[in-house]
Amino acid sequence: MSNLKNLTRRPEFAAFVGTLFVFLFFTYFGWPTFIKPLVTAGWLNVAAELGLIALPVSLVMIAGHLDLSVGSILAAGAMTYAIITGHFNLPDIIGLPAGLAVGTFFGFLNGLIVTKTKLNSFIVTLAMMFGLRGLVFGITRLTTSTVLVSVEVNETVRRTFGGRLYLTFENAIVLWVIIAIIVSWILYRTKYGNWIFALGGDETSARAAGVPVERVTIGLFMGSGFGSALLGITQVALFGSAQVSAGQSYVFFSIIAVVVGGVLLTGGYGSPVGVIFGTVTFAIVSQGIYSTGWDSDWSSLILGLLLLVAVLTNNTFRRLALSAGDKKTSEAKSTSRTSPAELKEAKRD
Amino acid sequence: MTEKRIPYISIENVTKVFGGYVALNEVSLEIHQGEVLCLLGDNGAGKSTLIKVLSGFHQPSSGIIRIEGREQPIRSPRDAADLGISTVHQFGGTFPLMTLERSFFVGREPTKGWGPFEVFDSKTAGEIVVREMQAMGITRVTDGKRLVGSLSGGERQVSAIARAVYFGAKVMILDEPTAALGVKEAAHVLRIVMEAKRRGLAVVLVTHNVTHAMTVGDHFAVLIHGAKAADFRRGEKTREEITDLMAGGEAMAELEAELESYRSSHDGHPPQR
Numbered sequence: 001m002s003n004l005k006n007l008t009r010r011p012e013f014a015a016f017v018g019t020l021f022v023f024l025f026f027t028y029f030g031w032p033t034f035i036k037p038l039v040t041a042g043w044l045n046v047a048a049e050l051g052l053i054a055l056p057v058s059l060v061m062i063a064g065h066l067d068l069s070v071g072s073i074l075a076a077g078a079m080t081y082a083i084i085t086g087h088f089n090l091p092d093i094i095g096l097p098a099g100l101a102v103g104t105f106f107g108f109l110n111g112l113i114v115t116k117t118k119l120n121s122f123i124v125t126l127a128m129m130f131g132l133r134g135l136v137f138g139i140t141r142l143t144t145s146t147v148l149v150s151v152e153v154n155e156t157v158r159r160t161f162g163g164r165l166y167l168t169f170e171n172a173i174v175l176w177v178i179i180a181i182i183v184s185w186i187l188y189r190t191k192y193g194n195w196i197f198a199l200g201g202d203e204t205s206a207r208a209a210g211v212p213v214e215r216v217t218i219g220l221f222m223g224s225g226f227g228s229a230l231l232g233i234t235q236v237a238l239f240g241s242a243q244v245s246a247g248q249s250y251v252f253f254s255i256i257a258v259v260v261g262g263v264l265l266t267g268g269y270g271s272p273v274g275v276i277f278g279t280v281t282f283a284i285v286s287q288g289i290y291s292t293g294w295d296s297d298w299s300s301l302i303l304g305l306l307l308l309v310a311v312l313t314n315n316t317f318r319r320l321a322l323s324a325g326d327k328k329t330s331e332a333k334s335t336s337r338t339s340p341a342e343l344k345e346a347k348r349d
Numbered sequence: 350m351t352e353k354r355i356p357y358i359s360i361e362n363v364t365k366v367f368g369g370y371v372a373l374n375e376v377s378l379e380i381h382q383g384e385v386l387c388l389l390g391d392n393g394a395g396k397s398t399l400i401k402v403l404s405g406f407h408q409p410s411s412g413i414i415r416i417e418g419r420e421q422p423i424r425s426p427r428d429a430a431d432l433g434i435s436t437v438h439q440f441g442g443t444f445p446l447m448t449l450e451r452s453f454f455v456g457r458e459p460t461k462g463w464g465p466f467e468v469f470d471s472k473t474a475g476e477i478v479v480r481e482m483q484a485m486g487i488t489r490v491t492d493g494k495r496l497v498g499s500l501s502g503g504e505r506q507v508s509a510i511a512r513a514v515y516f517g518a519k520v521m522i523l524d525e526p527t528a529a530l531g532v533k534e535a536a537h538v539l540r541i542v543m544e545a546k547r548r549g550l551a552v553v554l555v556t557h558n559v560t561h562a563m564t565v566g567d568h569f570a571v572l573i574h575g576a577k578a579a580d581f582r583r584g585e586k587t588r589e590e591i592t593d594l595m596a597g598g599e600a601m602a603e604l605e606a607e608l609e610s611y612r613s614s615h616d617g618h619p620p621q622r
Contacts, residue, residue, distance in 0.1 A: 189468040191458035194447075198455040201444030208404065208426045208436060210456030269446040322445070322498040 009321040012274030014313045015262045018306065019277045022284045030291030039291050041168040047283035048176035049231055051276065053250050054257040055176075055183045056227035058275040060220045061258050062187070064200035064267025065121035067221065069110060069128035070228040070254055074247030076136050077103035077229025079149065082242035086151030087144050096157060099233050100226060106132060107225020111218030129251065137244050150241040162237030172234055179227065184272040192216065200267025256303060257282045260310040262317075269318065281306065355418045357382050357519055357551050358403065358434075363412030365398050365575075372398040374576040375412070379568075380520060385542060385552040387562035389595060390572035396555050399572070400522050403553070404436040405429035433519030437509040437526065445498030449482075449490065450474040452497045453512050481511040485541055503534030510541050513550075520551040527561050539565050559591050571595060 007013060026034045033039060053070050060067045081099030084090050110128055114121045140147060153162065163171045187193035195216050198206040207213050228247070236242045261278025263270030285306065289299040356379035365373040373395045380386055390396050401407040402414075405423040413420055416432055423429050429436070444452045450471060459470040459477075475493030482490040485507050490500070497505060506526050513521045523542065527535035542565050546552055556562050562569065569586070571579040571594050579586075579594050586594075 191460060191467075191469050194451050194455055194458050194469060197447050197451065198444055201447055201452075205438065205444065206455060208430075210427055210430050264446070268444060318446070322496055 008317070011262045011269060011271045011317075011321070012277060013262075014310070014317045015260060015274040015277035015281070018260060018310055018313075019281045019284070022281050022288065022302075022306070026284060026288030026291065029294075030288055033291035034288055036291075037167055039287070041170075042290075043280075043283040043287035044173060045168070045170045046287055047280045048170060048172040049234065050250065050253055050257055050282060051176040051279045052172065052179055052231040052234070053224070053227045054254045054261075054275055054279050055179050055272060056220075056223040057254045058258045058261065058263050058270060058272060059183060059187065059196055060121075060224050061255075061263050061265070062200045062267055062270045063196045063217065063220050064203065065114065065217065065220070066125060066255070067107075067110065067224045068122065068125040068251050069106065069132060070224060071246075071248035071251045072129045072132035072136065073103050073106050073225050073228040074232040074235075074250060075242075075244055076106060076132055076232070078232030078236050078242040078246060079136050079140055079244060080229075081233050082149040082151045082236055083140065083143055085154070086149050086242075092154040092157050096233065100229050103225045103227075103229020103232065104222050105225070107222040107228075108218060110225070111221035114221070115214040115217050133244075133248075140244050147244045148241055151236055153237050153240060158237050160237075161234045162239075170238070172231075172238075175230065175234065179230075180272060180276055187272055192219075196220065197268060200264075200269070202268075253282060256307055259314075260307060262310075262314050264314070264318070265311075278310075354381060356380055356415075357417060359415045359418075360402075360409075361413045361415070363399075363402060363409045363414070365395075365402060365407060366410045372575050373402070373409070374574075376572070376575075376577050378570055378577070378580070380551045380553060381568070382519060382551045383546060383549050384567040385546050385554055385565050386568045386570065387566035388553060388555045388570055388572065389557065389559070389562055389591065390578075391557065391595060394572040395575040396572055397524070398575075400436060400524055400553075400555060403429070403520075403522060404434060433517060434522065435513035435516070435518035435520065436522040436524065437506065437513060438524050443497045443505055443509055445496065447497055448494045449497055449500070449508065450478045450493030453478045453481075453493075453508065453515075457516060477515070478508075481515050482508060485511045485544070486537065501534060503530050503537055506530070506534075506538050507541050510538075510545060514545055514548065518550060520553065521545055522553040522555070524555050525557075526554070527556065527558060535561065557595075559588060559595070563588060563591070 030039075053074070057067050057070060077099045080102040081095045084095035084098055085092055106128065110121070110125055113119070113124045117124070137147065140149065159171075161171060161175070165171055165173060187196060195206065195211045198209065198211055199213060199216055203213060228250070231250070232242070232247060235246065257279040258270070258275055259265060259278070260281050261270070261275035263275065282303065285302050286299050289296050289302075358380040359378070361377050362375045363373055363377070364371065364375055376395070376399065378386070388396050388399065398407065402409050403423065405426045405428050408422070408424065414423060415421060421432070423432065423434070444455070447455075451474070454474050459473045460467045461470045462468050478493045479490060487504050487507055490504070497508070500508065510521065510523070526538050526542075530538065539561060542552055542554065546565075554562065554565065567583050569579070569581055569583075569591070570577055571591070
């Protein structure tokens with residue numbers, strides 16, 4: 001009983017319920033197509049690709065920031081790789097690290113601007129999203145005089161990033177698992193995880209407690225830049241070409257996955273396991289719709305509703321978590337203690 | 350007997366100007382270990398600025414800070430921490446959505462292992478936090494995995510004080526620790542303040558509550574409009590005299606309290622004009 005109660009108080013519980021719900025929903029309405037391996041591979045691939053961005057972005061969001069530039073960074077990383085290997089015919093040993101480095105660099109720039117100017121990361125990364133998109137367009141047109149660069153992807157790279165595990169299950173799933181393990185390790189097991197939670201909880205207190213706020217913030221943005229570029233290169237390996245306009249849809253997809261996964265939009269609370277569920281939920285809804293025979297337009301409606309429901313349930317579960325402990329004394333007062341006004345106060349301090 | 354002792358911190362003629370506004374005007378103070386210094390004054394009197402100067406968030410525009418008699422600027426919160434100066438904010442300066450064991454050790458995590466496998470030692474952290482909380486009289490805390498937000502305001506305040514004491518603070522600055530608390534909880538926090546003093550810490554207690562100040566204070570300083578209006582020791586002034594000293598701002602304090610209660614009953618929104 002108490003174990004069950006503890007389970008429901010974990011940040012990922014609501015996200016798990018959400019995943020289970022959409023899975024059963026589409027199993028019922030998409031029967032029997034939805035449970036076929038090819039369909040499973042379809043949504044698992046989408047989840048894996050989105051996960052490469054959503055997981056590092058979840059750390060950024062737990063630390064209380066947003067990253068809207070992931071789409072542009074994805075295109076920048078992909079284009080760097082494609083131009084170096086496809087246009088200039090240089091070896092992948094140069095193109096691959098360069099693509100990842102470009103992504104990480106623009107993440108670094110995001111973090112640097114956020115920490116130096118103290119501007120809201122929403123604005124900074126919005127500026128980066130547009131500015132970098134322009135830069136990628138400009139440079140690509142100048143060097144290749146087109147907006148789509150095809151690449152004869154090196155066989156090893158193609159197999160590693162764009163290969164298939166089994167049937168149509170992509171290797172991206174393996175990358176996703178690796179990133180998930182790294183992100184979970186950082187957040188749960190290292191002191192850096194503690195700093196990330198503290199930073200999202202209350203930056204001033206974190207600073208006062210001796211957390212190197214600037215370094216952590218910059219590091220997290222570098223992480224999301226790296227993840228974006230990694231997905232960009234993975235897509236080049238899958239499709240054999242890079243497009244300047246690629247990736248913009250991931251900006252909101254990643255935020256949806258992270259929030260549905262139980263991360264508090266203002267930071268300080270969340271878990272990578274929850275984000276994995278959030279990503280899977282997103283993927284099931286966007287792909288599962290094709291097995292129902294309904295028009296795929298409806299998936300956006302479901303996603304919108306799901307996002308709203310997720311935020312509301314997360315609030316409820318968070319209140320439950322805050323009322324943990326000796327019931328009689330704490331539960332009576334818990335409503336006043338966890339009121340938004342007080343949380344706001346605590347944040348402002 | 351205190352005349353001969355070297356104060357742990359002394360500030361001399363400290364002035365802080367924010368773009369033409371004088372927040373602190375030539376303030377001098379001595380902070381001794383094993384004593385409670387009560388900093389009284391209305392909102393806007395300069396208490397917060399003074400705390401921020403002591404905790405390294407602001408640099409004084411002029412004036413000298415000495416630590417144990419030696420001139421020593423406090424350039425950052427990190428500097429302050431290295432000098433053993435620990436600041437506890439009104440809400441305990443803690444993170445409501447973190448577990449107690451994690452929030453207690455933010456910035457000073459116990460770890461085990463090495464390199465990339467250096468991990469946060471949750472077991473040790475949990476044991477220490479429960480032990481320290483119990484020692485401070487919060488006996489209902491038996492699990493370090495509780496969220497900080499599930500503690501009451503007083504308990505959070507105590508956990509922040511326990512943290513400062515555990516990490517060997519020499520000076521503890523408490524910013525309005527009792528302002529948001531009920532009578533019983535405030536009494537508990539004041540008892541912990543006495544315990545910290547007994548352990549030899551210098552305590553700077555910022556408050557507008559004269560009764561709380563008189564209960565635990567050894568030394569009192571009143572700030573009005575950024576300047577030190579009075580500086581006296583326990584027993585040198587009566588409660589009425591202290592209240593009168595602060596009376597310049599009495600009307601303001603009433604209005605402030607009114608606004609505060611309006612805010613708390615309207616979800617934190619100030620009255621709409």
